[in-house]
Ligand SMILES: Nc1ncnc2c1ncn2[C@@H]1O[C@H](COP(=O)(O)OP(=O)(O)O)[C@@H](O)[C@H]1O
């Protein structure tokens with residue numbers, strides 16, 4: 186039976202690496218796949234890129250203004266699996282479209298993404314997935330400051346953790362350009378410690 190699967194984790198949890206490994210596995214078994222990504226991710230545009238395994242694979246970029254495009258493409262190509270990366274940036278409507286891919290076309294969708302924003306609140310796409318997914322799996326990661334589970338994504342500008350700002354701001358891992366925020370994976374305790382500074 187086809188399923189809607191949500192695999193979530195913090196930043197740097199190797200979500201894209203997992204997607205790419207799954208993709209290779211299906212490809213090498215001669216199974217057709219489609220890969221979708223929201224256009225919102227301006228870091229890597231039309232590729233799913235993993236920094237962990239230094240590999241990238243092409244993906245179809247999806248804009249919110251063309252409704253039904255993922256459903257139409259899946260109906261045309263009828264792949265065995267549909268992969269989605271950065272699924273947190275999809276709208277509620279787009280997640281419902283992915284549900285229709287599963288329920289009406291019988292194609293399994295495996296979607297990777299973040300659960301929460303830098304404020305610790307659910308992203309729109311992730312919220313809908315929590316409400317609708319058949320399977321929700323966590324990809325684990327460690328806090329960058331201690332050995333606790335990394336569950337928060339802190340956004341830092343000039344070393345200061347941000348508590349206000351736009352939901353979507355592309356990030357980077359190192360602090361060489363002062364205008365681009367750095368994201369840090371933190372446990373709840375270290376996140377609260379930064380909040381109280
Ligand atoms: N040059 C690099 N820049 C950033 N991360 C790197 C680099 N080399 C290896 N990594 C590791 O890659 C991992 C991120 O892998 P990736 O598949 O891109 O994760 P995600 O999709 O969850 O952000 C991190 O654990 C990070 O430590």
Ligand SMILES: Cc1cn([C@H]2C[C@H](O)[C@@H](COP(=O)(O)O)O2)c(=O)[nH]c1=O
Nearest residue numbers: 196197301302303338352353354355356
């Ligand atoms: C927490 C948070 C993240 N983002 C951005 C930052 C990155 O560009 C992507 C996530 O990439 P990854 O593959 O998980 O490393 O999302 C954002 O825009 N807003 C946020 O609150």
